[in-house]
Amino acid sequence: MIEIEIQNETTQTQERLRFAVVPRIGEGIRLRDPAGFWASYDVLDLWYQKAEFGDVWVPYLHVRKTVGEVEQPEPGTAGGLSHGLPSALPNTIPSHLPQGAPSLATVHGEVVPFAT
Template identity: 80%
Template sequence: MIEVEIQNENRQTQERIRFAAVPRIGEGIRLREPDGFWASYDVLDVWYQKADYGDVWVPYLHVRMTPSEGEIDAANDAQSPEREVVPFKI
């Protein structure tokens, strides 16, 4: 088992979790929320730092909650081509 430090962008927290393999950038992981429910998170960044003890490198993950379908739909609506295009003027 590999102990990985996870830095949660949404909650501004850090926690250590054990994995069989270090998740890669773009992969999704499930983390338990403080309310006891599971939530999906996307891995934004993976890096390694040398530990305080011995010649060991500790993996770190930077994660952000996966947007829900409603949030994705709202973002797509905001970018729809139906909006009026205003030319740039100097």
């Protein structure tokens, strides 16, 4: 395991996490935000600094929340959205699909294909 210092531009925080491999610049990683929700972050920069002890180089990542990632509403407020989708979408067949074609429904904001 590789311990990496994460510098988060979105939340202006620093934390150390363990990874099996060092992510590359341009890759995306999933991190928990301060509210406890998982979100996608883009790796903006990667560099190494010599540790205070021994002859060890520590990797550092500079990350920012991925563009388009939905912000979660603050606890105790009426958000009305779940993962960026309305909380209840009708289970209808779009006009461009033939009659009898399977449609998409949502359950708690998640798309369920081929709902009957």
